[in-house]
Amino acid sequence: MKTLRVLFVALFCMAFIADISCRKSAKDENVVHAVITGYDPRMCACCGGLMINFDGQTDPGFSTDYYLIKNDPASLGITANTIFPVHANVTWTLETPAGCGSKGFVRIGSIVIHK
Numbered sequence: 001m002k003t004l005r006v007l008f009v010a011l012f013c014m015a016f017i018a019d020i021s022c023r024k025s026a027k028d029e030n031v032v033h034a035v036i037t038g039y040d041p042r043m044c045a046c047c048g049g050l051m052i053n054f055d056g057q058t059d060p061g062f063s064t065d066y067y068l069i070k071n072d073p074a075s076l077g078i079t080a081n082t083i084f085p086v087h088a089n090v091t092w093t094l095e096t097p098a099g100c101g102s103k104g105f106v107r108i109g110s111i112v113i114h115k
Contacts, residue, residue, distance in 0.1 A: 002066060011043055011091040019063045020083060022106070024090040028062075029100070031091055031110075032054055032089070032090060032091075032092070033054070033056065033087070033088075033089060034052050034054050034087075034088050034089070034090045034092070035053055035055075035085050035086070036050055036052045036076075036078070036084065036086040036088065037051045037052070037053065037057070037060040037084055037085050038050070038060040039060060040068060042101075044100060045100075046100035047101075049069055049070070050068065050069040050073055050078065051066040051067070051068060051069075051102070052069050053065060053066045053067065057078070060084060060085070062101060062104070064092065065103050066069075066102055066103065067102055067104055068104075069104065069106060069108070070095050070105045070107045076077075076108060076111050077111065086113055086114075086115060088109045088111050088112060088113045089111070089112045089114075090110065090112075091109040091110045092106045092107065092108050092109060093106065093107050093109065103107075
């Protein structure tokens with residue numbers, strides 16, 4: 001009986017460890033690499049703000065696909081002294097679909113800036 005109990009505990013522990021080691025955390029699945037390329041200098045009703053892309057493009061121009069960020073730059077750690085491009089890992093959601101030349105407006109949920 002004692003051997004059966006030890007065997008049961010051992011099998012339970014192995015199954016638990018296998019389950020934990022094969023599972024990805026939800027937090028890791030939603031984090032993506034992003035490049036904040038700078039401010040959108042255009043003067044139009046839906047322009048302005050920070051430009052961001054998720055393709056690794058560092059060009060601050062309008063030759064690449066980009067989104068505009070709805071967050072306040074200070075809440076993201078962006079200051080007047082920030083040098084662009086800024087590489088970061090972010091979580092984000094699409095707030096408004098494409099328009100005014102961008103792919104849309106996004107809201108950054110979390111950000112970790114690469115130093």
